[in-house]
Amino acid sequence: MKILAAVAALAVGSIASADMVAYWTFPDTVPPGADNFKITWPLSATFSAGGIANASTDGLVWDGTPAPAATGQGLFQYFSGTTVNLQPGYVAGSRLAMRSLSGAAEGKSITWRFDTSNYKDIVMTFAERATGSGATTISISTSTDGVNFTAAPALTITSPRDSNFALRTLNMASMDNLEFQSAVYVKMTFTGFSSSSSTGNSALDNVLVSGTFVPTPGTLAVLGLAGLVARRRRN
Numbered sequence: 001m002k003i004l005a006a007v008a009a010l011a012v013g014s015i016a017s018a019d020m021v022a023y024w025t026f027p028d029t030v031p032p033g034a035d036n037f038k039i040t041w042p043l044s045a046t047f048s049a050g051g052i053a054n055a056s057t058d059g060l061v062w063d064g065t066p067a068p069a070a071t072g073q074g075l076f077q078y079f080s081g082t083t084v085n086l087q088p089g090y091v092a093g094s095r096l097a098m099r100s101l102s103g104a105a106e107g108k109s110i111t112w113r114f115d116t117s118n119y120k121d122i123v124m125t126f127a128e129r130a131t132g133s134g135a136t137t138i139s140i141s142t143s144t145d146g147v148n149f150t151a152a153p154a155l156t157i158t159s160p161r162d163s164n165f166a167l168r169t170l171n172m173a174s175m176d177n178l179e180f181q182s183a184v185y186v187k188m189t190f191t192g193f194s195s196s197s198s199t200g201n202s203a204l205d206n207v208l209v210s211g212t213f214v215p216t217p218g219t220l221a222v223l224g225l226a227g228l229v230a231r232r233r234r235n
Contacts, residue, residue: 019210021119024045039074052115057111084127084166084167086206090206102195103195120176128202132194134201
């Protein structure tokens with residue numbers, strides 16, 4: 001009976017507050033400069049509550065060779081991270097940066113995939129910074145099949161490009177189509193890079209997807225049984 005009561009309490013607690021659905025923190029130890037571009041895509045989430053959670057890109061990526069030229073390194077590098085949006089129990093290690101590479105990054109995207117099968121009221125938060133030659137704008141679009149995306153202009157992020165980390169929030173709680181899905185995709189498209197800079201960059205860190213947990217029918221049955229047992233004990 002104590003087990004049933006504990007399960008009931010856990011489920012009720014989960015319903016009442018936002019829960020972690022997926023989380024990306026990137027490497028705990030920042031790779032040395034000669035290797036910080038050696039990133040294998042897609043990037044698996046550091047934490048996932050269930051299902052597939054990863055990040056993919058349509059931009060240039062490392063070609064897999066030990067010491068490639070600039071284009072062979074790809075657009076992405078790891079640098080030192082931040083504590084902005086860092087969740088308890090995790091380490092502020094690396095941040096993921098997309099560099100301009102003389103305009104090669106213009107219009108390229110990072111797409112985050114995660115599972116909301118048991119979640120509603122989806123919110124995405126992350127730390128963002130851009131250098132003076134980095135992207136001015138991050139446009140957001142969403143999908144449930146990874147092919148057909150719907151633009152969400154209200155969620156567009158404009159960066160001050162001051163090289164300081166800021167907390168960004170994508171509140172998708174009103175997007176009912178993203179709730180209770182085995183796959184949700186959030187695409188971030190970066191524009192406004194300086195075409196004359198090879199190193200100007202935009203960076204993300206501590207990318208968190210959260211939502212309100214909704215118990216499955218089986219869990220609800222346990223809750224009902226626990227309540228029945230509690231009533232009988234009182235009687």
